[in-house]
Amino acid sequence: MTSTAAVGTDYDRLYIGGEWVPPVEPGIGSSVAVHSPTTELQIGRIPMAGKADADRAVRAASAAFPDWMATPLEERLAALERISAALYARMPALTELITHDLGMPHDLCALTQVAMPAETFAITARMAREFPFQERLAQSIVWREPVGVVGAITPWNFPLAEIASKAAAALAVGCTVVVKPSDLVPLAAFALAEVIDECGLPPGVFNLVSGRGEAGEAIICHPDLDMVSFTGSDGVGRRVAELAAGGVKRVSLELGGKSANLLFPDADFEKAVPDGIFKAFLNSGQVCSALSRLVVPRERLTEVEELARTTIADCPVGDPFDPASKLGPLASAGQRDRVLRYVHSGLYEGARLVVGGPDRPAGLDRGHFVAPTVFSDVRPEMTIAREEIFGPVLAILPYDSEEEGIAIAMDTSYGLAASVWTADTDRALGLARRFRVGQVEINGGVFDPLAPFGGYRQSGYGRAGGKFGLEPFVEIKSLLVAPEGQP
Structure with missing residues (x-):
């Protein structure tokens, strides 16, 4: 397969209130x-x-909310399961579409960009069946109810998976949703x-x-909106929180990261470096959550560099429809140029x-291709060690003592993810408690769709x-029940 032809997918309507409708007040230009x-x-x-x-x-979602909230849980979850099955049934077409649109290699795209979101709808339905929507305490009852109308503002790097993550959880608990991709x-x-629509x-x-x-700002500021769930850059996330604060709306933010991958001397470097x-x-x-900072013992630096060269030689960059390609292009010319500025910054700073x-x-x-790039002898104060690049650029930071390595790994304003490699599992678990991040991988831990994901x-x-993932979309209500025999 090659990506030589356009896929010809043109849309001129929005999906509002169960109908495909033309914009009544187009934004900048009628279409792009x-x-x-x-x-x-x-x-x-x-x-x-x-x-x-x-x-x-937002008004359509607000009008639909009372009935959807009152819909029996099993009916809501059956709808999620229909969506999951429909996505799986369309997996080949969706994979081709996203491969064209995003540029991720085709086979990996099928797994992470289509199968994963399809499974998200099914997993969310299963989790909602076990969720404690009602809980009895000594003299009260606690109800967990849907927060209301949710604005889901989603990024481009996982264009289906991020919508699935937000929409499935919100719909399961009884919220209605407005998505702005x-x-x-x-x-x-x-x-x-x-x-x-078909489901x-x-x-x-x-x-x-x-x-x-x-x-997006009009959705956030709408008086009928109850919550904003945003995934994207930290700069835009701050703007989202600022706008939502005007209406005292609930906000969930999943922002950037500059995650460290810390290798101790006793780690299995033959596994750790390629995995990282x-x-x-x-x-x-x-x-x-890319592990974009590789923190390694200085005495093993030459070995790490050689393993990096060998690994990248086996990861050719090219047409995402070519089975030989392991890396595709960046998503846009702007993103490519941004990443190249960081590459030049790394060279300029030494x-x-x-x-x-x-x-x-x-x-x-x-x-919009960028060569996979690895820098070594990176110092913690360098720009490429501190700022999120969001491209195929890895910074190797050497340390001279284990305490220095830990300090380097933890030296970031972000708090999304981290990774630790060591033969001493107890030490790894103890260190994981010290990291102020939402997710820590130990010796190559892999993604778990049931585990929580988010940042500090x-x-x-x-x-x-x-x-x-259900918890951000519910409000908690207490019913205080009078003791038996009292008014």
């Missing part, structure tokens, strides 16, 4: 073109909503809206409004280039995943 990051050819169009469309979507990689959101959810329960910041590079460069490094660099990968004369500090607040 969507381009493949691999070929740079147009592959579709989407409409651009304005404030009036955001208002219409990124306009950069938007086509999967429209495909999901088509699936939901027969009541009108207004799920709504899709595409657009840029104007549409895979997790740093997954989705071409466009992952908020980091030593191990592999990669600012030059376009050989044989790729079009597309500049990485945000709120959790997704399993039963923990």
Whole structure:
């Protein structure tokens, strides 16, 4: 397979109140073109909503909320299971669509960008059946009720999975949803809206409004909106929280990261370094929890560098439809240019280039490709060691003592993820308690869809995943029951 032709997916309508409707107040231009990051050819169009469309979507969700909240739990969860089955049934077409739109290699895209969100709807239904919606205390009853109308503002790096994570949990507990996807990689959101429409959810329960910041801000500020769930950059996250504060709305933020991968001298370096590079460069490094700082003993630095070279030599970058490609392009020209600025920053500040660099990968004369890049002898104060790059750039930071290594690993304003490799599991568990992050991998731990995911500090607040992903979308009500025999 090759990605030489456009997929021709054009949308000119929004999904509001159970219907596909044209924008009544278009945003900047009536629509925007969507381009493949691999070929740079147009592959579709989407409409651009304005404030009036955001208002219409939130009002539709608000009108649908009382009935959806009152719908029996099993009926809501059956709807989620229908959506899951429908996504699995469309897996080949959705994989092709997202591969064109995002640029992730096809086979990996099928697993992480389609199968994972399809399974999210099924897992959420299973978790909701076990969720304590009602709890009896000594003299009271605690009810967990849906928070209300949720605005889900989602990023481009996992265009279907992030919507699934938010929408499945919100719908399961009885909330209604207005989704505003990124306009950069938007086509999967429209495909999901088509699936939901076919699965027969009541009108207004799920709504899709595409657009840029104007549409998102109108959703956040709407008086009928009860909660905002946002995933994206920390800068935009601060703006979301600021706007939501005006209406005292609940906010859940999953923001950036600069996650450390700390290797102790007794670690299995033959396993740890390739595993760390895979997790740093997954989705071409466009992952908020990417292990982008590799912290290693100085005496093992040469060995680590050679393992990095060997691993990257086995990870060719190229057309995501070519089975040989392990890394695809970045999602846009703007993202490519941003990453290259960080590569130049690393060179300017004196980091030593191990592999990669600012030059376009050989044989790729079009597309937003960046060579997978590794810097060594990186100092903690360097820009590439402190700021989230969101691309295939790994910083190796050497340490001279274990306490120094721990201090380097913990020296970040973010708090999303970390990784520890050591033969001493008890030491790893003790260190995991010291990390102020939401997720710690030990000796190559892998993603668990039932585990909570979210951050500390500049990485945000709120959790997704399993039963923990339901909690942000419920309010807690106490019923104080008079003792028997008293009025």
